[in-house]
Amino acid sequence: MKLQRNGRSKALAIGAVALVSSLSLAACGSDNNNGNTTASGSSGSASAAPAINCGKSGSLIAAGSTAQGTAIDVWKTNFSGACSGTTINYQGVGSGAGIQQFNQGKVQFAGSDSALKPAEVDASKAVCTGGQAIDLPMAGGLISLVFNVEGVDSLVLDAPTAAKIFDSQITKWNDPAIAALNPGAKLPDADIQSFHRSDDSGTTDNLTKYFAAAANGAWTYPSSKTWAAKGGQSATGSAGVAAQVKQVKNSISYVELAFAQTNNLKSAAINTGASKPVEATAANAATTFAKAAISGTGSDLALKLDYATKDEGAYPLVLVTYEIVCDKGNKAETLDTLKAFLGYTISDAGQKAAGDKGYVPLPKELTDKVNAVIPTLA
Amino acid sequence: MTSSSPAAPQGRERRTRDSRVGDKIFMNLARGSGILLLVIMAAIAGFLAWRSGLALSNNQGNFLTTFEWAPDAPKPVFGIPVLVVGTIVSAVIAMAIAVPVAIGIALFISHYAPRRIAQPFAYLVDLLAAVPSIVYGLWGALFLVPHMDGLTSWLNEYLGWTYIFDQTKSGTPRNLFTVGILLAIMVLPIITAVTREVFRQVPRMHEEAALALGATRWEMIRTAVLPFGRPGIISASMLGLGRALGETIAVAVVLSSSNVLSLHILDAGGGTFAQNIALKFAEAGDSGRNALMASGLVLFVITLLVNGAARLIIARRKEYSGANA
Numbered sequence: 001m002k003l004q005r006n007g008r009s010k011a012l013a014i015g016a017v018a019l020v021s022s023l024s025l026a027a028c029g030s031d032n033n034n035g036n037t038t039a040s041g042s043s044g045s046a047s048a049a050p051a052i053n054c055g056k057s058g059s060l061i062a063a064g065s066t067a068q069g070t071a072i073d074v075w076k077t078n079f080s081g082a083c084s085g086t087t088i089n090y091q092g093v094g095s096g097a098g099i100q101q102f103n104q105g106k107v108q109f110a111g112s113d114s115a116l117k118p119a120e121v122d123a124s125k126a127v128c129t130g131g132q133a134i135d136l137p138m139a140g141g142l143i144s145l146v147f148n149v150e151g152v153d154s155l156v157l158d159a160p161t162a163a164k165i166f167d168s169q170i171t172k173w174n175d176p177a178i179a180a181l182n183p184g185a186k187l188p189d190a191d192i193q194s195f196h197r198s199d200d201s202g203t204t205d206n207l208t209k210y211f212a213a214a215a216n217g218a219w220t221y222p223s224s225k226t227w228a229a230k231g232g233q234s235a236t237g238s239a240g241v242a243a244q245v246k247q248v249k250n251s252i253s254y255v256e257l258a259f260a261q262t263n264n265l266k267s268a269a270i271n272t273g274a275s276k277p278v279e280a281t282a283a284n285a286a287t288t289f290a291k292a293a294i295s296g297t298g299s300d301l302a303l304k305l306d307y308a309t310k311d312e313g314a315y316p317l318v319l320v321t322y323e324i325v326c327d328k329g330n331k332a333e334t335l336d337t338l339k340a341f342l343g344y345t346i347s348d349a350g351q352k353a354a355g356d357k358g359y360v361p362l363p364k365e366l367t368d369k370v371n372a373v374i375p376t377l378a
Numbered sequence: 379m380t381s382s383s384p385a386a387p388q389g390r391e392r393r394t395r396d397s398r399v400g401d402k403i404f405m406n407l408a409r410g411s412g413i414l415l416l417v418i419m420a421a422i423a424g425f426l427a428w429r430s431g432l433a434l435s436n437n438q439g440n441f442l443t444t445f446e447w448a449p450d451a452p453k454p455v456f457g458i459p460v461l462v463v464g465t466i467v468s469a470v471i472a473m474a475i476a477v478p479v480a481i482g483i484a485l486f487i488s489h490y491a492p493r494r495i496a497q498p499f500a501y502l503v504d505l506l507a508a509v510p511s512i513v514y515g516l517w518g519a520l521f522l523v524p525h526m527d528g529l530t531s532w533l534n535e536y537l538g539w540t541y542i543f544d545q546t547k548s549g550t551p552r553n554l555f556t557v558g559i560l561l562a563i564m565v566l567p568i569i570t571a572v573t574r575e576v577f578r579q580v581p582r583m584h585e586e587a588a589l590a591l592g593a594t595r596w597e598m599i600r601t602a603v604l605p606f607g608r609p610g611i612i613s614a615s616m617l618g619l620g621r622a623l624g625e626t627i628a629v630a631v632v633l634s635s636s637n638v639l640s641l642h643i644l645d646a647g648g649g650t651f652a653q654n655i656a657l658k659f660a661e662a663g664d665s666g667r668n669a670l671m672a673s674g675l676v677l678f679v680i681t682l683l684v685n686g687a688a689r690l691i692i693a694r695r696k697e698y699s700g701a702n703a
Binding site: 066096100236 | 631
């Protein structure tokens with residue numbers, strides 16, 4: 001309390017300084033559980049140790065998407081636990097900022113929720129001497145439509161109905177469109193409180209991409225990270241909207257699976273046109289990933305997700321987050337460490353460790369392709 | 379900083395020379411600090427102006443009339459009216475609530491409370507200023523918002539005819555009004571602390587003269603204390619207003635922001651400059667960052683104008699307040 005005495009006005013000035021964004025600088029490699037003799041129940045780290053190929057020890061600096069932050073945290077802990085002398089520092093500054101830092105040569109890899117745009121690839125050529133930046137899918141995710149409606153335990157929605165709910169075209173829970181999808185459910189005659197993200201977010205981007213592709217024109221806005229529709233309420237961050245859904249009756253929002261799980265929120269199943277509605281589970285999302293086409297060329301493994309899929313048990317509202325690296329021209333001194341770390345993250349152990357934290361382990365069809373690319377990095 | 383050699387036996391001569399050197403050092407330090415401040419201000423303004431220029435030349439919408447904020451879209455469109463209105467409305471609500479309460483607290487501490495209570499009470503108020511704004515934000519989101527329902531619906535029912543208190547949308551009260559109340563609590567300690575000090579400096583003679591003429595305690599405060607303290611109250615309010623205008627994270631946590639311009643302050647929606655910057659910065663691309671800088675420049679200018687206005691008011695008041703008597 002330096003408020004008293006000499007420094008009153010100084011203290012006032014300090015009070016006015018505002019925290020713009022909190023970077024989570026997690027301490028690196030503090031759990032040095034070499035050998036992993038810990039109990040086998042915890043987050044797959046026990047099984048991970050023998051499979052990790054450490055490569056040359058060194059330190060990696062990375063930045064990007066907050067959506068994959070939790071996965072990176074787990075991988076980092078397991079990897080630097082097994083490989084003493086290697087530290088990984090990942091800053092969750094957002095996909096856009098991550099790519100920007102990558103293209104300025106400040107980080108060895110960037111995490112991004114969406115594949116590189118052509119302009120970003122062009123910019124990367126300055127950093128990747130003789131090569132360019134590529135996308136490597138590393139962690140899958142799915143977006144749950146979470147709801148909190150009294151007396152309703154399971155809810156089925158389809159893309160047009162969900163799009164109209166989030167666009168405030170459907171405003172009551174007992175709207176005929178919702179009732180038609182949920183025969184027998186006791187839907188209340190209450191206003192729908194829809195929540196969206198107030199910050200720009202890859203989750204919003206993926207949701208609106210899904211609406212644009214699958215909602216048959218019910219979503220009239222272009223897909224973007226910024227929420228474009230007019231109605232509804234907003235909250236900051238996945239944790240923020242999840243907290244609102246928990247707090248507010250008759251609400252609905254969209255968050256990634258992990259947030260739905262940690263907040264014990266109910267997720268709607270999606271009627272995709274398959275024989276029965278698809279539940280929001282990791283297994284159903286993996287089915288969608290397995291069928292995704294690769295849209296990147298060469299060693300770029302950007303995925304083209306089929307949001308309009310009608311396959312049995314394929315949950316359509318999924319997202320994939322990438323690690324951005326150079327195909328050629330990575331920094332020589334960290335190349336080996338980078339390959340070793342990425343090799344671990346895409347390994348079965350790495351994917352399982354992320355899966356325990358609410359991510360969707362990528363199917364073998366995809367991990368095989370990523371595994372084939374990693375050794376070719378130079 | 380100054381070197382005051384204690385009890386130098388060499389006598390007068392040496393002491394004056396010593397203090398001359400000290401004076402010089404101190405003068406240069408003070409002057410340097412002043413210059414440094416101006417240089418920093420100019421650098422901030424220059425940097426913001428440069429980046430804003432880049433952003434504005436790309437803007438396909440009108441910066442002054444567009445409601446959307448989509449600077450990273452293929453056709454960048456962004457504008458500030460929603461932010462200007464939101465920032466000013468929330469700050470005005472905050473000031474309307476905080477200033478009277480702060481004056482009351484300050485008067486209580488300086489003129490009413492027994493010394494035994496006044497001292498710890500003053501500390502307590504100062505303590506409020508030390509609470510980080512994220513804590514206020516979380517308190518606002520988790521406690522204040524759920525408890526605002528009653529007041530919101532009361533205002534809507536009895537004052538709905540005033541248009542501004544008319545609630546047109548259902549939903550939780552995560553609106554500019556709630557933000558205003560939260561900001562009021564946040565700026566309260568600043569305004570209280572400064573006004574309290576000013577009230578303490580009211581010349582004893584003035585107060586005793588008022589009392590001797592038969593004034594009651596309240597009349598004494600009205601005739602002697604408040605006129606003397608008016609410039610102080612104004613500058614204290616400006617300090618508070620500065621914080622209210624620039625508050626970031628607490629607003630970001632509490633407000634349900636949108637790009638809808640509405641003067642129905644009980645409807646969720648709207649936004650403020652600082653909150654918008656905090657929310658959009660993380661995922662913004664080059665163009666988005668420049669656009670945010672442009673909005674930052676506008677906030678900078680608004681704050682300068684407000685402070686300038688305050689200076690003018692204080693300068694004019696000085697002439698006929700009791701301060702120069």
